[in-house]
Amino acid sequence: MTTSPPPMAALSDTKPGVKPPYELVCSPAFLLKKLGWAIKDATAAAFEEAGESPYHYSVLAVLEESPRETQATIADSLGYDRSWLVGLLDELEEAQLIERKRDPADRRRHVVTLQPAGKRKLAELRAISKGVEKQFLEPLNAEEKETLHRLLLQLAAHRDPRYLPAASA
Numbered sequence: 001m002t003t004s005p006p007p008m009a010a011l012s013d014t015k016p017g018v019k020p021p022y023e024l025v026c027s028p029a030f031l032l033k034k035l036g037w038a039i040k041d042a043t044a045a046a047f048e049e050a051g052e053s054p055y056h057y058s059v060l061a062v063l064e065e066s067p068r069e070t071q072a073t074i075a076d077s078l079g080y081d082r083s084w085l086v087g088l089l090d091e092l093e094e095a096q097l098i099e100r101k102r103d104p105a106d107r108r109r110h111v112v113t114l115q116p117a118g119k120r121k122l123a124e125l126r127a128i129s130k131g132v133e134k135q136f137l138e139p140l141n142a143e144e145k146e147t148l149h150r151l152l153l154q155l156a157a158h159r160d161p162r163y164l165p166a167a168s169a
Contacts, residue, residue: 039136046132047125055080055088056097057125063098063114064122070109071100097121 024030047054058078063069071089075082089112092098097118103109114122137145156163 039132042136043129043132046128050124050128052125052128053088053091054125054129056092057122057129059085059088059092060097060114060118060122060125063112063118068111068113070103070111072109074112092118095121 019025020030043054047057059074062074062077066073069077071085072082074080074089075085078085080088089098089100093100095117097115099113099115100110101113103111137148140148153163153165157165
């Protein structure tokens, strides 16, 4: 029998004096999970408050780095289901942030390009994301933030080689 996880309370929604079990506090995996849920919720709330989508941000960021991408490549680079991505692209195209055209080299594929309005929107969405990150990492100094990023990147690269730094790839 598989049960879905219970809803997670935000880290700030806890009652004073009620501590999690010491065994769990000693677990990096538990802490990563709790912090992961907390930043996911904070990010979703910040984007929702602005009437925006973090998923749109991700797609626009891919297109800024690689201006002519196929729908399949975008989905694969973000780990999104390809059919689900089509709905996101429909929304972005309707807002005139991207353009999709048939690939002249392979008519079965669509090439997606970032439009000037998409670049401007990306800057807005990037500011939202950076604001959440800045607030979330506020207790850390610059050196600690760099160390945290390096360690997280090391863990990510161990599980998925796409995260290896360019020099190591």
